[in-house]
Amino acid sequence: MSEQVTVANTNEVAPGTGIVAEVNGKSLAVFNVDGTFHVIDNTCVHRGGPLGEGDLEGEVVTCPWHNWEFNVKTGVSVNNPSACVATYPVVIEGTEVKVSL
Incomplete structure (x- = not known):
């Protein structure tokens, strides 16, 4: 059973x-796309860059290390569609952004 955490x-x-x-021992990237929140693993599958520190344009974040791009809604890489990062279901409770782990 998954646990919801803020x-x-x-x-x-x-x-x-x-x-x-x-x-909970995980590094996550939290994004705000026009008021809708998305959470993905923070670690780029290319070389381990911190996706949460990348530039967000629309629904696509660019890894600050080697410019790999990922759709924050789907986790799929724009550069290599066979590569992806995990995504997490998001729930907003009041002002808290929560995910299921």
Whole structure:
């Protein structure tokens, strides 16, 4: 059974940006796409770059290390569609952004 954990408050992630959240031993990237929150693994599958520190344009984040791009809704790489990062279901409770782990 999955556990819902708080990864951020809605006011911590401005629209068009992302942050890194460490919860339960996992490093997650939390993104705000026009008021809708998405959470993916923070580690780029290419070389381990921190996706939560990358630039977000629309639904696509660019890894700050080697410019690999990932859709934050699906986790699929734009550069290599066979590569992807895990995505997590998001629930907003009040001002808390929660994910199921």
